[in-house]
Amino acid sequence: MEDDLQEQLDRAREQYAAGAVAEAVRSCVAVVESCTKSTDPSLVAAAATLVRRPVDPLLRARVHALASEALALLTSVGPAGQGEAARVVAQVEATRDVFRAKDLVEVEAGFDAELEFIEIQARVAALQDPLRAADRLALARRAVTLGLTASDREMQAWGRLWSMDVHAANGQRVELLGELAALTVLAERLGPAWQSRVLLVRASQALLDGRFNDVVRLAEDAARVGGEHSDAAFLRLPFTFEAARHQGAVKEVLEGVQEQVEHLPYVARTWLCVALKSAGLRAEAADEWHGLAAHVAAVPVEAPEFLMAITDAADVCAWLGDEANAAKLYAALLPYEHQHVVPHAHAPYQGPVALVLGRLARVLGDLTAAEQHLRAALAMAEEIHALPSKAYVLAELAAVEPTRSRARREHAHGALELARRLGMAPLLDQLDALLGASEQDPVLTPREAEVTALVAQGMSNAAIARRLTLSERTVENHISRILSKLNLTSRTDLALWHERR
Numbered sequence: 001m002e003d004d005l006q007e008q009l010d011r012a013r014e015q016y017a018a019g020a021v022a023e024a025v026r027s028c029v030a031v032v033e034s035c036t037k038s039t040d041p042s043l044v045a046a047a048a049t050l051v052r053r054p055v056d057p058l059l060r061a062r063v064h065a066l067a068s069e070a071l072a073l074l075t076s077v078g079p080a081g082q083g084e085a086a087r088v089v090a091q092v093e094a095t096r097d098v099f100r101a102k103d104l105v106e107v108e109a110g111f112d113a114e115l116e117f118i119e120i121q122a123r124v125a126a127l128q129d130p131l132r133a134a135d136r137l138a139l140a141r142r143a144v145t146l147g148l149t150a151s152d153r154e155m156q157a158w159g160r161l162w163s164m165d166v167h168a169a170n171g172q173r174v175e176l177l178g179e180l181a182a183l184t185v186l187a188e189r190l191g192p193a194w195q196s197r198v199l200l201v202r203a204s205q206a207l208l209d210g211r212f213n214d215v216v217r218l219a220e221d222a223a224r225v226g227g228e229h230s231d232a233a234f235l236r237l238p239f240t241f242e243a244a245r246h247q248g249a250v251k252e253v254l255e256g257v258q259e260q261v262e263h264l265p266y267v268a269r270t271w272l273c274v275a276l277k278s279a280g281l282r283a284e285a286a287d288e289w290h291g292l293a294a295h296v297a298a299v300p301v302e303a304p305e306f307l308m309a310i311t312d313a314a315d316v317c318a319w320l321g322d323e324a325n326a327a328k329l330y331a332a333l334l335p336y337e338h339q340h341v342v343p344h345a346h347a348p349y350q351g352p353v354a355l356v357l358g359r360l361a362r363v364l365g366d367l368t369a370a371e372q373h374l375r376a377a378l379a380m381a382e383e384i385h386a387l388p389s390k391a392y393v394l395a396e397l398a399a400v401e402p403t404r405s406r407a408r409r410e411h412a413h414g415a416l417e418l419a420r421r422l423g424m425a426p427l428l429d430q431l432d433a434l435l436g437a438s439e440q441d442p443v444l445t446p447r448e449a450e451v452t453a454l455v456a457q458g459m460s461n462a463a464i465a466r467r468l469t470l471s472e473r474t475v476e477n478h479i480s481r482i483l484s485k486l487n488l489t490s491r492t493d494l495a496l497w498h499e500r501r
Helices: 002-017 021-034 041-049 057-076 079-094 113-126 130-149 153-170 173-190 192-209 212-226 231-247 254-261 266-278 282-298 306-320 323-336 353-363 367-383 387-400 406-422 425-439 446-456 461-468 472-486 491-500
Strands: none
Touching (some): 002 041, 057 079, 130 323, 153 173, 153 192, 192 231, 231 266, 231 425, 282 323, 353 387, 367 387, 387 406, 387 425, 446 461, 472 491
């Protein structure tokens, strides 16, 4: 047996000498995988340390994984492997990704790795509240350690993925990509389910960058690799929808969204509300929202989709100008103002929570808070290169500035440049209307101007109707036309517009 392994190792040396580094790494991996506790420790160490630190990050991650597995094997045999283990420890350190936390490999007498991993899995599931991210990260790192100690790649993979979930929500893109390299190497050997998850992580990263065609392609590839009932098959539509929402093509996938939400918890209809909004179906979105608004607060914080459901609801609420529910959603989201909306690293990225808080504060008439949230969202988006989110934040900042101000024009033109470059058609239309309103006075009829002034005084529709001797329905129609003409979304916006003039 050892003669065969030695022959494989000699072949790896020849491949490495000839410059075939990837092939040499594969040969060394095959050697270590065939080794047992009775194998000569020097042979294990030689295979683990044959390839020096490669420049290619992915290849270096493969060598690091190889050395880590060899180290676990050597330490498991006790004193017999200790002499060679020192060489491998140096290789592990030499190939470590400096952008990722150092793995701690521990050997504990009598521990049951499988039992402890199952307990960790249960605790991670119970700690999905984004405010418990530090606890989940500690558990994720423990899972990696267990996997390394027990030579269990799947344990390591789950630990890597849980770490990436935390990094994604915290806006730690550098750390996430460091974990992705390690997960990619594990996935190569774990098979289609994990390979498809790696593709989904890449699709989520493509959403940050605004590479919408890549998002769809990667999601389709992931579903094909993962198979019919994989995570990737389930997430293909959400990824496709997010790309379509930014590009203005939601009507093409609306039917699919309507069908999929029928099989999900009721609160998932917030997704349908967003889809109807994005398709420009205001009346249909309002109908859905009126039936859903009372149930949004019931979303359990332990659900990974908690922030996604609440921010989807807030998006629709702000669009409809629902001030009563906007206040409730604002209070629910405020503790998460430093988080990003992404339930998993391999799920669609939806932007900073601070952007949604800014929209809600604007609807509630608190322009100071709106601007503070939006500036925080801008910094968060720029820090992780979330270009579509940056475009939306700049557009919102433009909307809170006075109509003819220089700041309004600068923010709007910054958003316009990004929207054109990324192909964000709906935002382009919004910005065209915003800039048009900045460059000329919107013309209100005398009656519309009169209604606007009374709204600014805080009068209800019924009171305005009595003052002007009109029906409430007529007043409602006047206000709807005024909001449309001025590109505003709520009575509060209208009152602020009037005061500024």
